[in-house]
Amino acid sequence: MVLVSFISTVPCLLPVVHSSTSTISRYPYHSTTIRCKIEAEVGNGDGLHRRDFLYCLGATAALDLVARSSYLIDVANAADLIQRRQRSDFQSSIKTTLLTAIKGSPDLVPSILTLALNDAITYDKATKSGGANGSIRLSAEISRPENKGLAAALSLVEEAKKEIDSYSKGGPISYADLIQLAAQSAVKSTFLASAIRKCGGNVEKGSLLYTAYGSSGQWGLFERNFGRSDAQEPDPDGRVPQWENASVQEMKDRFKAIGLGPRQLAVMSGFLGPDQAATEALLAKDPEVAPWVDKYQRSRETVSQTDYEVDLITTLTKLSSLGQTINFEAYSYPVKRIELGKLKL
Structure with a gap:
């Protein structure tokens, strides 16, 4: 038996490799890891076809690119939510200050x-x-x-x-x-x-x-x-x-x-x-x-x-809003990162 393993960070299924002499088995993955196991019968001297190998390799590489893109999108969405919250909190504080001033x-x-x-x-x-x-x-x-x-x-x-x-x-x-x-x-x-x-x-x-x-x-x-x-x-x-x-x-x-x-x-x-x-x-x-x-x-x-x-x-x-181009990132600021190594548990 010939075994080829690939690791991808995409939580989705790999396409089936079309071959009369090979099968694909998929296993449950942990976190976001997928293992692709190609089993090929050695009988009759066929072995693992080079075409199948390249097909699976290409598919895995493509899925890796999708994974990276998805990760970047998730990061961008999270950053956007943080900015919105920062601006919203700041605006609430402004209103409090103004209402107090106007009340006086x-x-x-x-x-x-x-x-x-x-x-x-x-x-x-x-x-x-x-x-x-x-x-x-x-x-x-x-x-x-x-x-x-x-x-x-x-x-x-x-x-x-x-x-x-x-x-x-x-x-x-x-x-x-x-x-x-x-x-x-x-x-x-x-x-x-x-x-x-x-x-x-x-x-x-x-x-x-x-x-x-x-x-x-x-x-x-x-x-x-x-x-x-x-x-x-x-x-x-x-x-x-x-x-x-x-x-x-x-x-x-x-x-x-x-x-x-x-x-x-x-x-x-x-x-x-x-x-x-x-x-x-x-x-x-x-x-x-x-x-x-x-x-x-x-x-x-x-x-x-x-x-x-x-x-x-x-x-x-x-x-x-007349005559204005709104900067929707205004008043947002970088979030201080927490260094996990310095946390006392």
Whole structure:
């Protein structure tokens, strides 16, 4: 009997060798090892055919390549899961920091919303420039007339950034990300405050109401778009209206320029200057915008506020991704390897 053994690291079966004088027997393997045993009868002088030998050798080599590829894919998938967990944990910490900061300065909520809008709405489709790139932090941009009154909101973001950077393991957070996440936190704090009011000021009941009826699940795409880059120069001047002084037509034109319409303009009324009620009263005079203003006003009176909340989250998500290529590996970091030899058992 002639015996040829091959070892592969692939947990699958080898193809059958077609030969009238040889048989293949397969044995259970341990871990990921397979043994291929070729038995050939020596009778009649046939022995092990060279063709059979090469066939099995080639098949084993191919399976070894597949095994290595599968291993690399498994490693890549594991690394991806680790990165996702790191980014998710980091984002959760950021939200906690921002919510605490906003809770201490609730009067800045309208300014925080406008800060995020004005940073994003500089986007120009023709030149693919501007957008949610953090350029509003630069003195040449924050000092423009349309950004008057937003310095305090920017200061809150800057202070939050110092704290966030102190515990970040994957490098400093970009202003582009932080400004948009601050807007999200401001929106959530507003919805929570509304729920508490509907419960007669009872914080515990209000929080439970918001948890039960809120649209937190709608933030998925917004939170995935995490990894924006900061611009190093201010965006071109003249792209952002002075919202409190702008006509409805000017507002509509600006929203149209970035691919949004009357519906999105109405739902973003809380972002258009410091006085939402005054802005909505102005928008209600326009026949295209008025139906949406009425719809969202009625929605805010319901327990769930579903129409208003979902549309607001959807619009903010689109705005916050304008002009940005997201780095989905941002803020991830190498995992420290454990040296098993140094473990004390």
